[in-house]
Amino acid sequence: MAQGFLQIAIFLAVLLAIVPLLGGYMAKVFSGERVFLTPVLGPLERLTYRLIRVDPEEQQDWKRYARSLLILSALFWLVLYVILRTQTIHPWNPQGFHSGTWDVTFNTTSSFLTNTNWQYYGGETTMTYFSQMAGLAVQNFVSAAVGIVVVIALIRGIAARSAGSVGNFWQDLTRCTLYILLPLSIVGAIVLVSQGVIQNFAHYATAHTLTGGSQSIPFGPVASQEVIKELGTNGGGFFNANSAYPFENPTAFSNFFEMLLILAIPASLTFTYGRMVGSKRQGWAILSAMSLLFVAGVVVIVLAEQHGTPAQHLAGVNTHHMAGSTGGNLEGKEQRFGITNSALWAAITTVTSCGAVNAAMESLTGIGGAVPFSNLGMSEVVFGGVGTGLYSMLIFVLLSVFIGGLMVGRTPEYLGKKIGARDIKLVSLAALFTPLTVLLTAGTAIAAPAGKQSISVAGPNGFSENLYAYLSQANNNGSAWAGYTGYIQPQPGNVGAHGVKLADIMGGLTMMFARYAPIVLVLAVAGALAGKKVHPAGPGTMRTDTPTFVVLLIGVILLVGALTFFPAILLGPVGQGLTTRLF
Amino acid sequence: MRRDLTSAVLAVIVLTVLLGLAYPLVVTGISQVAFHGNANGQKITTSGKLVGSKIIGQDFRVPVIGPNGKPKTDSDGNPVLVADKEYFQERPSTATNYNAAGSAFTNLGPNSKDARHTFEANLASYLRLERPFDRGLTAKDVPVDAVTSSASGVDPQISQANAAIQAHRIAAVRRLPLATVRKLIEQHTDGRFLGVLGEPGVNVLQLNLALDRTVR
Numbered sequence: 001m002a003q004g005f006l007q008i009a010i011f012l013a014v015l016l017a018i019v020p021l022l023g024g025y026m027a028k029v030f031s032g033e034r035v036f037l038t039p040v041l042g043p044l045e046r047l048t049y050r051l052i053r054v055d056p057e058e059q060q061d062w063k064r065y066a067r068s069l070l071i072l073s074a075l076f077w078l079v080l081y082v083i084l085r086t087q088t089i090h091p092w093n094p095q096g097f098h099s100g101t102w103d104v105t106f107n108t109t110s111s112f113l114t115n116t117n118w119q120y121y122g123g124e125t126t127m128t129y130f131s132q133m134a135g136l137a138v139q140n141f142v143s144a145a146v147g148i149v150v151v152i153a154l155i156r157g158i159a160a161r162s163a164g165s166v167g168n169f170w171q172d173l174t175r176c177t178l179y180i181l182l183p184l185s186i187v188g189a190i191v192l193v194s195q196g197v198i199q200n201f202a203h204y205a206t207a208h209t210l211t212g213g214s215q216s217i218p219f220g221p222v223a224s225q226e227v228i229k230e231l232g233t234n235g236g237g238f239f240n241a242n243s244a245y246p247f248e249n250p251t252a253f254s255n256f257f258e259m260l261l262i263l264a265i266p267a268s269l270t271f272t273y274g275r276m277v278g279s280k281r282q283g284w285a286i287l288s289a290m291s292l293l294f295v296a297g298v299v300v301i302v303l304a305e306q307h308g309t310p311a312q313h314l315a316g317v318n319t320h321h322m323a324g325s326t327g328g329n330l331e332g333k334e335q336r337f338g339i340t341n342s343a344l345w346a347a348i349t350t351v352t353s354c355g356a357v358n359a360a361m362e363s364l365t366g367i368g369g370a371v372p373f374s375n376l377g378m379s380e381v382v383f384g385g386v387g388t389g390l391y392s393m394l395i396f397v398l399l400s401v402f403i404g405g406l407m408v409g410r411t412p413e414y415l416g417k418k419i420g421a422r423d424i425k426l427v428s429l430a431a432l433f434t435p436l437t438v439l440l441t442a443g444t445a446i447a448a449p450a451g452k453q454s455i456s457v458a459g460p461n462g463f464s465e466n467l468y469a470y471l472s473q474a475n476n477n478g479s480a481w482a483g484y485t486g487y488i489q490p491q492p493g494n495v496g497a498h499g500v501k502l503a504d505i506m507g508g509l510t511m512m513f514a515r516y517a518p519i520v521l522v523l524a525v526a527g528a529l530a531g532k533k534v535h536p537a538g539p540g541t542m543r544t545d546t547p548t549f550v551v552l553l554i555g556v557i558l559l560v561g562a563l564t565f566f567p568a569i570l571l572g573p574v575g576q577g578l579t580t581r582l583f
Numbered sequence: 584m585r586r587d588l589t590s591a592v593l594a595v596i597v598l599t600v601l602l603g604l605a606y607p608l609v610v611t612g613i614s615q616v617a618f619h620g621n622a623n624g625q626k627i628t629t630s631g632k633l634v635g636s637k638i639i640g641q642d643f644r645v646p647v648i649g650p651n652g653k654p655k656t657d658s659d660g661n662p663v664l665v666a667d668k669e670y671f672q673e674r675p676s677t678a679t680n681y682n683a684a685g686s687a688f689t690n691l692g693p694n695s696k697d698a699r700h701t702f703e704a705n706l707a708s709y710l711r712l713e714r715p716f717d718r719g720l721t722a723k724d725v726p727v728d729a730v731t732s733s734a735s736g737v738d739p740q741i742s743q744a745n746a747a748i749q750a751h752r753i754a755a756v757r758r759l760p761l762a763t764v765r766k767l768i769e770q771h772t773d774g775r776f777l778g779v780l781g782e783p784g785v786n787v788l789q790l791n792l793a794l795d796r797t798v799r
Contacts, residue, residue, distance in 0.1 A: 134603030241686035244734030252781020309693035315702035324744030325726035338782030
C-alpha cells in the first residue's frame with residue numbers, strides 16, 4: 001500500500017513540475033509571443049493561413065468566433081461520416097472490413113467530433129487503418145483544439161480591457177494544432193514506440209503457438225493515434241480493450257507517460273489562465289481546488305480496489321496482499337499495472353474527459369466504481385477535458401463569485417468585472433445544461449423498452465451501465481461500463497452487424513447537444529465579459545485567489561453535483577458497495 | 584458566412600492531409616528506423632515460424648481428445664481445453680479465450696453471481712492442476728491474478744507468486760531441478776520501472792520458450 005501511494009505521489013510531483021512549463025508555453029503561443037519553435041513553425045503557420053484563406057489579424061466578436069467553430073465542426077462531421085461509411089473502398093484495409101450501419105456510424109461520428117470517443121464498435125474488428133488515421137485520429141486533434149480555443153476565448157473575455165473581440169478562431173485553431181498538439185504528439189509517439197507501442201501498416205499475422213494452436217495478431221498505426229488520444233483527452237482506443245491492450249500500453253513506464261499526457265494540458269491550462277489574466281495566483285487557486293477534489297477520489301478508489309469484491313470473497317479467493325502478489329480486485333486489471341496504476345488511471349480518465357481505460361470499469365468494486373461516477377457527476381470541472389475542463393470550471397468560479405457576493409451582500413465581480421443579471425443567467429444555463437441532459441437521457445433510456453436491450457446484466461450494475469452511458473456521453477468523456485451495448489456484432493468484419501437504434505441515436509444527440517450548447521453559452525459569456533470595463537479592486541472586493549475562495553468553489557461544485565446525482569449513484573455503485581449480496 | 588465556409592472546406596482538407604496522413608506516416612518512418620522490433624509488435628520466431636508476440640499473452644492449453652479420437656466439445660460446440668502440464672499457464676481469459684484480434688472485457692461486476700461462479704471454477708481448476716505437485720497448496724495460497732481475467736484478455740504476465748506455485752509442476756513434469764525453474768522465472772521477471780513504478784510480473788511466453796530451450 002505504501003508502495004502504491006509513493007507511486008501516486010511521484011506522479012503528482014512530476015505533473016506539478018510540468019504545469020508552469022507547458023502552461024507558460026501555451027500562454028505565449030496564444031498571445032502570439034515568440035517561442036523556441038517559432039523559427040520552424042512560423043513559416044508553416046503563415047502557409048496554413050494562406051492555404052485556408054484567412055486573415056489571422058482579423059478580430060472576431062463572440063458570435064463570429066462561434067460561427068466559424070460551428071461551420072468547421074459541421075463540415076468535419078459530414079466528412080467523418082462519409083469516411084466511416086465507405087470503408088470498402090479505403091486504401092489500408094488489409095482485413096477487408098465493411099462499414100458499420102448508419103445508426104452506429106451516426107453515434108461514432110458524433111462521438112469523435114465532440115471529443116467523447118464513446119465506442120459502440122471494436123477497433124480491431126471493424127475499423128480500417130485509413131478510418132483510424134484519416135478519420136478518427138484527425139478528430140482527436142481537431143476536437144481537442146476546438147476545446148482549447150474556446151477556453152482561450154473565454155480567458156480573453158475575462159482579461160480584456162473593454163474590447164468587443166475574443167480573438168480569431170482560425171488563428172487560435174492553427175496555433176493550437178501546430179505549436180502545441182502536433183510537436184507533443186510526434187515526440188510522445190516516438191516515446192511510446194520505444195516502450196513497445198506498435199506503428200505499422202501490416203496485415204494481421206497468424207502465430208503458431210507453442211501448444212500447437214494458432215493466434216491472430218493485429219497490427220496498425222497505433223502509436224500516432226495513442227498519443228493524441230491521451231494528450232487530447234479523447235480516449236477512443238485503437239483496440240477494443242483500449243489502453244489495457246499491450247500494443248497500446250505495454251509497460252509501467254508507458255502507463256505513467258500516458259497518464260501524464262492526459263493531465264498535462266488540462267492541468268497546465270490553469271497556469272496559462274493565471275498568466276493571461278495577469279495574476280498567476282488565480283490559476284494556482286483553481287488548480288488547488290481541482291487537485292483536492294482529484295486526490296480525494298484517488299485515495300478512495302485505491303483503497304476500495306485493494307479490498308476486493310464480494311464475488312471474489314464468496315468464491316473463496318484470497319484478495320490479500322502476499323509475497324509476490326499485489327492482491328486486491330484484479331478482475332479486469334492487467335498484472336503490470338496492478339491495483340494502484342489501474343485505480344489511478346480510472347480516476348484520471350474520469351476527472352478529465354479522457355475516456356481511455358486500462359482496466360475494466362464495470363469490474364471495479366462498488367465503492368471504487370462510485371469514484372468515476374462522482375467524477376463525471378461533477379461535470380468534468382476537475383481538470384476536465386482539454387479546454388472544456390477549464391471553461392466549465394470558470395463557469396463554476398463565476399457561479400461561486402455570485403453566491404459569495406450574495407452572502408456578503410455586494411455586487412458580484414470577478415477580476416474587476418461586474419457580473420450582471422444576464423451574465424449569471426448564461427452561467428447558470430451553462431452549469432446546469434449537462435446534468436440536466438444526463439438525467440433526461442438516462443431516465444428515458446431506462447424507462448423505454450428499447451433502452452433495456454442495451455443493458456447486459458441484472459441488478460444494480462445494470463442500472464450503473466445505463467446511468468454511466470449517459471453520464472459519460474453527456475460529459476463527452478467516453479469511458480464505459482462496457483457491458484452496455486449499442487452494437488450487435490455476430491461475426492468479425494461487420495458482417496451482419498447492426499446497431500441498437502435508441503442507444504446509438506439518443507447517445508449521438510446527447511454528445512452533440514452537451515458539447516455545442518455549452519460552447520455557445522461559454523462564448524456568449526466571453527463576449528459579454530469582453531465588453532465590460534475593469535474596476536479597480538476595493539476593500540469590499542471578494543478575493544478569488546485565497547484558500548477561503550477555494551473552499552467556497554469546492555462547496556459549490558459538490559453541491560451542484562451531489563444534489564443532482566447523489567440519489568442515482570446510491571442506486572448503482574454505492575448500493576453495490578454496501579452489500580455482499582450477489583445479483 | 585461564405586468566407587467562413589470556404590475557409591472551413593480548405594481547413595478540412597489541410598488538416599486531414601497534415602494530421603491524418605503526413606503525421607502518422609512521419610511517425611511510422613521514424614519508428615520503423617529507430618525501433619524496428621517494437622514498431623512491428625516484438626514478434627518472436629523460432630526456426631522461421633512466428634510463434635507470437637513478446638507482449639501478447641497466448642493460450643497454453645490443449646484440446647481434450649475424446650474416446651472417439653476427436654477433440655471433445657462442450658454444449659456450445661467449442662473444444663474443451665485443458666492446461667498443458669509442460670507449460671506455465673497464463674491468467675484466465677474468460678471473455679475471449681486469448682483472442683488478440685478481438686479483445687473484450689469480461690465485464691464481471693463486483694456483486695455478480697456469474698463472477699462468483701467463474702472465480703470458483705477457476706480456483707478449483709487451478710488447485711486441481713497444481714496441488715498434485717505442491718502438496719500443501721490451499722485456496723488461500725492462490726494469488727488473485729491466477730483466478731481472475733485481465734482487462735485485455737491477453738495479459739502477457741502473471742504474478743511472481745503465481746509463477747512460484749506453477750514452478751513445482753513444471754519442475755516435476757519436465758524433470759528439471761526446482762532451482763533451475765526458479766532461476767528461469769527470475770530471468771523472465773520484469774521488475775518495476777526504476778524500481779518504483781508499476782508491478783513486477785513474469786512474462787509467460789518468454790519463460791515457456793526458455794523452458795523449451797533448456798536441455799533436461
